[in-house]
Amino acid sequence: xxxxxxxxxxxxxxxxxxxxxxxxxxxxxxxxxxxxxxxxxxxxxxxxxxxxxxxxxxxxxxxxxxxxxxxxxxxxxxxxxxxxxxxxxxxxxxxxxxxxxxxxxxxxxxxxxxxxxxxxxxxxxxxxxxxxxxxxxxxxxxxxxxxxxxxxxxxxxxxxxxxxxxxxxxxxxxxxxxxxxxxxxxxxxx
Numbered sequence: 001x002x003x004x005x006x007x008x009x010x011x012x013x014x015x016x017x018x019x020x021x022x023x024x025x026x027x028x029x030x031x032x033x034x035x036x037x038x039x040x041x042x043x044x045x046x047x048x049x050x051x052x053x054x055x056x057x058x059x060x061x062x063x064x065x066x067x068x069x070x071x072x073x074x075x076x077x078x079x080x081x082x083x084x085x086x087x088x089x090x091x092x093x094x095x096x097x098x099x100x101x102x103x104x105x106x107x108x109x110x111x112x113x114x115x116x117x118x119x120x121x122x123x124x125x126x127x128x129x130x131x132x133x134x135x136x137x138x139x140x141x142x143x144x145x146x147x148x149x150x151x152x153x154x155x156x157x158x159x160x161x162x163x164x165x166x167x168x169x170x171x172x173x174x175x176x177x178x179x180x181x182x183x184x185x186x187x188x189x190x
Contacts, residue, residue, distance in 0.1 A: 004055030004122055008129035010048040014041065015133065019140035052126065057182055059122035071116035075185065078113030082106040083173070084166040092154045093162045100148045101141065107134035117185070 018025055029037045085106030088095040095102050111131030115123060142148075178184040 001055070001059045001122060001125065003051050004059050004125050005129070007048050007051030007053075007055050008125060008133070010044065010051060011130070012133040012136075014044050014048065015137055016140065019137060019144050022144070053181065056122055056126055059125075062121045063119055064121050064124060065119040067117050067119045072185075072187075075113040075117035078109045078116065079185075080167065080170050082108075082110030082113060083170040084163055085109065087166050087169070088162060091158060091162055092151070093158045094154060094156065095159065095162070097150045097153060101138045104134040104138045104141075107131065 025037070028040075032040070083106065085095060085099065085102040088099075088102035088106070099105050108131050111127040111134070114127040115131075118127070174185055
């Protein structure tokens with residue numbers, strides 16, 4: 001469980017840097033250069049992801065609470081919405097007009113969905129920890145950035161394209177989840 005907790009903390013700490021210490025990032029870019037800084041960031045993120053995945057696989061499955069009977073069904077819906085919102089910052093779409101931080105909102109939905117279907121301690125550490133990170137990150141970014149200026153409205157065909165593409169990515173994850181992370185979400189609603 002220690003590796004898992006360290007992964008959540010490392011992920012959170014590195015992502016908090018731009019929101020809490022923009023000057024630190026700028027000084028590192030000035031000192032190292034843009035690409036070496038991005039390379040360092042990528043290496044640290046790879047370590048965090050390694051700790052998250054290996055920590056999850058090695059953590060014991062101590063049951064803390066029994067998920068509700070409807071938890072698996074809720075997880076399917078919330079995680080799908082999470083995928084759509086997680087991918088929303090990239091193409092032009094109207095989701096960005098509704099939510100200031102669609103990607104962080106997507107992480108929250110993903111985390112809550114997983115918690116609805118999983119009641120063991122490692123789920124609380126991973127999904128609860130990353131959900132808490134996303135909420136704090138959104139608040140810090142709001143404070144740093146000030147007033148929100150909504151993007152211009154775009155054609156709803158762009159929204160539909162995002163939903164369709166995200167749904168395909170979601171389905172690919174559903175069917176390969178057990179290969180990458182262990183455990184199959186296809187058992188949530190059984």
